[in-house]
Amino acid sequence: MVTIAAAPPLIHAQDRLSRDFYSASCPNVESIVTTTMNRLSSENNVVPIGMLRLFAHDCFVEGCDASILLTGASTERAATDNLDFPQNPFDAMDELKKTVEESCPGVVSCADILAMATRDAVTFSGGPSWTVLKGRLDGTISRESRVAGHLPGADFDVEELESNFGALGLSLEDMVVLSGAHTIGFSHCHQFTSRLYGSSGSDPSLSPSFVSTLQKQCPQFGGNPTTVQAFDISTPFAFDNLYYKHLLTDEGLLVSDSTLTTRNDTLRLVNLFANSQEAFFSAFARSMVRLGSVGVKTGSGGEIRRVCSRVN
Template structure:
């Protein structure tokens, strides 16, 4: 009896292992056999775009964060059309140059290898390569993600941290996605390059708002004067880092010490006792910042991924395959009707 039970358990374990294996796991070598030139292709197109527009690097990091945070790294933020995440307020300023780059890489990869690599994998690889181009650290990327079939809901997109969040709210927001204080402080350091639109930081210089945490007076005046000409609203932008706006370094934390953090969510990191020590350390030690940032990027890029038979490999990063098939079927039907006439 005992031997039968043991045998049954062994069989069950094998079945479970087989099911688990069929779902697939991430691996740095996932595409080594099916697309050996993948990383070379990605790097080439990233470098080509970066030469023309260094802003593509912060744009890609923002896309990756806005993709992963709501429902996982499934490239759902790239989908266009009704109900798209791109229509939600936090995503309306995602830069077309980065969205177009991801699709251009996808087309090049699929020409070389067939539809074997997901838009989700391409997004992570392109983000890593652009970060390095901007002077930042590389980070470990395991591959094998698959693309989501539908966009995240408005409620999930609404979970993205807002620039007006205070530190306790930020800590809670990140904790809900299994990200800790070290992830919060380091990933916020991505604001060491890139730009923001005036409506996103008007609470930092308008007296009708609560300007806590404090802001440097001259900096507030400069922001107020600049954004006075923001008509229509959202036209003008401001560098997130006033010191080295196009370079990925630790100068963002210098900004915070000087009370020149653009967002309330940024400036609070240097004041709150839970985050102050780490933010100060990163201002003094760029290597420590880079090391933690790389860890946090790897952690974030592996959040709630789809693998194995879940999701799909999109033939166009902006459109689920089913929608493409429906359009092709409809066109074929119309052609058939025309032929019968």
């Protein structure tokens, strides 16, 4: 049996946030966000996938401060790593903020709404729920130049991933379990075609049948650049543990997925989560609380935006 070790102290500790932060100022905020998020997710199944990715891309750059939502020249949204974001999660955040503002004007930050909506996105997709700690302020800085090198790369090996997550104060276990977010969602062909058409053939760490499937979806020449492939080819919209099962049959879409089976310590965790969805869900909930506490702005460190796409 594998024991999930305690994560090291975060760069910005969880004790700066609280579960009851809006109990007096906006007591119904949780139900408002959940009801709205469930409606938006029912209307468009891309919304939960996009919201989960949006939260991760926000927290890895500048911390969990909704800086990714700011628009304008040379903001985070203009960075290469964020150019292929669908518009749906941004539109959903606008709707969520508008709905919350109608009940509690000027009280709830976009960063907290994004954290709650992400939890609801996972739960809506069949995954676990968790208590979202609140009290984040919205950041006022969003720079394209600060994105490069901070997000986990599609071609990262396990050591690079460990360093990337570790820079946020997240543990090896957090790294493996948060990679499981790829149980829902899709990747564009350009993120993995080098594994299919190398000078010496396809990546030998991939199953030949999986390579054949991917080559049909993403041909070497003449393909549509907007074509996407599901990380989990079985249930791309369902939050489950099949992502880990596919890793064990050499069907990890990105290098950063497959690499989790190349070292004994990470492979033990992959096996644990592949064999127990309950263990994965429990660990994922804990790791999302830790991720959501990275780089939070409180006190005089930020503001509560009235509109998520621009500073006040």
